[in-house]
Amino acid sequence: MFTKHNAEFKPKIQASAIALGSNIGDSLTILEAATAELAAIPGIQIQAKSSWYITKAVGPPQPDYLNGCIILQVELDPPKLLEVLLTIEQKFGRVRQERWGPRSLDLDLLLYDDLIIDTPTLQIPHPRMQERAFVLVPLAEIAPDWLEPISGYVIRELVKKVDCSDVHLLKGS
Numbered sequence: 001m002f003t004k005h006n007a008e009f010k011p012k013i014q015a016s017a018i019a020l021g022s023n024i025g026d027s028l029t030i031l032e033a034a035t036a037e038l039a040a041i042p043g044i045q046i047q048a049k050s051s052w053y054i055t056k057a058v059g060p061p062q063p064d065y066l067n068g069c070i071i072l073q074v075e076l077d078p079p080k081l082l083e084v085l086l087t088i089e090q091k092f093g094r095v096r097q098e099r100w101g102p103r104s105l106d107l108d109l110l111l112y113d114d115l116i117i118d119t120p121t122l123q124i125p126h127p128r129m130q131e132r133a134f135v136l137v138p139l140a141e142i143a144p145d146w147l148e149p150i151s152g153y154v155i156r157e158l159v160k161k162v163d164c165s166d167v168h169l170l171k172g173s
């Protein structure tokens, strides 16, 4: 049997965009701590971090959210990265209740390089990112030229198509 002894496996490093949101508890502390948790995971580096934005909740009536986005350099494949995000959500007390209901931490995998993935448990690009000002405003701050591969538009073009009046910069963030 042929065995390769000298081949060092070097996983490819890819860029991935993540959306963060919180509207229960001390949201600023939760979002900063979740970002630090991600940065501490082997195979993940934070390349860019947006400001935080106070945003009116989309969905059932509930308190305003704090939202932001980060760009990661990852050596993990998309399912593994999603698993990491779900584990961190649980660590910060996320309890899944009603759809689009309030939560202490929501982490969405928005983009992974230029990949399109459509499986029952993972869709990339995130299927609702194009319509969400609370995602597009922070993402446009750090990745205006990233092409959303389904629409064929870059983020700075997508953000112009949505109403951003309910998204306000958290001063000092």
Ligand SMILES: Nc1ncnc2c1ncn2[C@@H]1O[C@H](COP(=O)(O)OP(=O)(O)OP(=O)(O)O)[C@@H](O)[C@H]1O
Pocket (backbone or CB within 6 Å): 082, 086, 096, 098, 099, 100, 101, 106, 107, 108, 109, 110, 120, 121, 122, 123, 124, 125, 126, 127, 128
């Ligand atoms: N790109 C993605 N990012 C995060 N979760 C995803 C993605 N694609 C599919 N999922 C699935 O969605 C589930 C998360 O659903 P969740 O309860 O967070 O939805 P939501 O935040 O209420 O709504 P929305 O998806 O519209 O933000 C995960 O368990 C995961 O399997």
Ligand SMILES: Nc1nc2c(c(=O)[nH]1)N=C(CO)CN2
Pocket (backbone or CB within 6 Å): 020, 021, 022, 055, 056, 057, 058, 059, 065, 067, 100, 101, 106, 134
């Ligand atoms: N403004 C805002 N609204 C939301 C958000 C969010 O992060 N920000 N997340 C939701 C669940 O995915 C539902 N509604």
